Amino acid sequence: MIGINYGRIANNLPSPEKVVNLLKSQGINGIKIYDTDNNVLTALANSGIKVIVTLPNELLSSxxxxxSFADNWIQSNITKYFPATQIEAIAVGNEVFVDPMNTTTYLVSAMKNIHSSLVKYNVDKSIKISSPIALSALANSYPPSSGSFKPDLIEPVIKPMLDLLxxxxxxxMVNAYPFFAYAANADEISLDYALFRENAGNVDSGNGLRYNSLFDAQIDAVFSAMSAVGFDGVKVMVTETGWPSAGDENEVGASQSNAAAYNGGLVKRVLTGNGTPLKPGDPLNVYLFALFNENQKPGPTSERNYGLFYPNEGKVYDVPFVTGEARTTPINGNRAQVPVAHEGQTWCVSNEKAAKEKLQAALDYACGEGGADCRPIQPGATCYNPESLEAHASYAFNSYYQKNARRLGTCYFGGAAHVVTQPPRT
Incomplete structure (x- = not known):
């Protein structure tokens, strides 16, 4: 699923009620906030929008x-609003390992106490706890198969935190920004690779998997790091990722067109339902950063230009938020989201350049969770021949694509498929 971060370090933002209407108009049904603001949580009540709230770093020690502090905090900031406001998770702190106030030592105990409070008030089955980490928590992230956590974090905090999760x-929860990696290494990293555009990709020498996006490589580095400390089964949610639409001269790659390409490509990538090359069966859950440009954020120009919307609710650039692209179209006098489909006769076929591992993973998804009708490509059935991975994948991809009304973004499968305007040969 695709959600969005609703940051509010600005003095010119619309009211929370207007923000809820904006979210609904764009088909966005998940947000993350950096506190438990009463006005925001009240506005979200009965909206159908799921929300991740945050216990700020400055409250971790308490x-x-x-x-009893944790109990009172849960009563005042969670159970007071839940379930009318669909709080689905609590981020206990944010990027604690890089907090200048050195709050790392409090993290796991705070998470345990907050979870105990959720149990006490019988909401632990509905509300998860976690804590967003920055990629700087990794000692190594390239190639993805060699991902590892910083040694000084492993025993005191990483292992006990993962055990609790x-x-x-x-x-x-992971905050991943390919922009930072690209801006620091633009001479070595292809911009197409960073922006989900067509590219030759990179093969990980450690596991033989091909990567066609820097985002996938970063997330798999986290999976590898968790596996290296014995926690292979823990899932990942990307709680922040984005690309700035403007930046200072030395912020290489910060531009409106690149931001549109990154976020648009990421949405299409997520909506295929595929996971990463290392975890193809785990659909991605991603929260874009951020809803608005925030004019009071400190730091370089980019920090104030991650928003997908201006404070006046106009779009900084166009990004699809629902399956494929979406446009707001009047229906019976109301504004409603209508997913845009490819026009004319189109079909979805496998990409002959895709690695066999990626094709197989995408085929498995289409025939499994994707709900494609794959009975005709079973042994002895009408479309079993030609008996090849490419042919079977094309059949499954096209079944999924047609089932989803040929909407944009439903023929991608992480780069394993593409749209054609001529019927595929059978």
């Missing part, structure tokens, strides 16, 4: 040292 069936 939550870690005092169970596993025990509570939660997921690791």
């Amino acid at each position: 939550a870690a040292s005092d169970q 596993r025990q509570t069936s939660s997921y690791l």
Whole structure:
């Protein structure tokens, strides 16, 4: 699923009520906020929009040292609004390992106490806990198969945190920004690779998997790092990722066209339903950063230009938020989201350049969770021949594509498929 971060470090933003209407008009049904603001959580009540809230870093020491503080915080900031406001997770802190206030030592205890409070008030089955980490928590991220956490974090915080996430069936929250990696290494990293555009990709020498996007490589580096410390089964949610539409002269790649390409490509990538090359069966859940340009954020120009919308609710650039692209079209006098389909007769076929592993993973998804009708390509059935991975994948991809009304973004499968205007040969 695609959600969005609703940051509010600005003095010119629309009211929370207007923001809820904006989210609905764009088909966005998940947001993340950096606090538990009363006005925001009240506005979200009965909206159908799921929300991740945050216990700020400055409260970690109190939550870690005092169970009654955690209980009171849950009562005042969670159960007060839930379930009318669909709080689905609590981010306990944010990028704590790089917090200048050195709050890392409090993190796991705070998470445990907050979870104990959720249990106490009988909402632990509905509300998960986690804590977003920055990619700087990794000592190594390239190639993805060699991903590893910084040694000084592993025993004191990474292992106990992952253990808690596993025990509570939660997921690791990760903030991943290919923009930073590209801006720092533009002479070595292809812009197409960073922006989900067509590219030759890179083969990971450690596992033989081909990567066609820097985003996928970064997420798989996290999976590899978790596996290296014995937590292979913990899932990942990407709680922040984005690309700035403007930046300072030294911020290579910060531009409106690149931001549109990154976020648009990412949405299409997520909506295929595929996971990463290392975890193809785990659909991606991603929260874009951010809803608005925030004029009071400190730092370089880029920090104030991650928004997909201006404070006046106009789009900084066009990005699809629902399956394929969407446009707001009057229906019976109301504004409603209508997914845009490819025009004319089109079909979805496998990409002959895709690695066999990617094709197989995409085929498995289409015939499984994707709900494509794959009975005709079973042994002995009408479309079993030609008996090749490419032919079977094309059949499954096209079944999925037609089932989804040929909407944009439903023929991608992580680059394993593409649209054609001539009927495929059978």
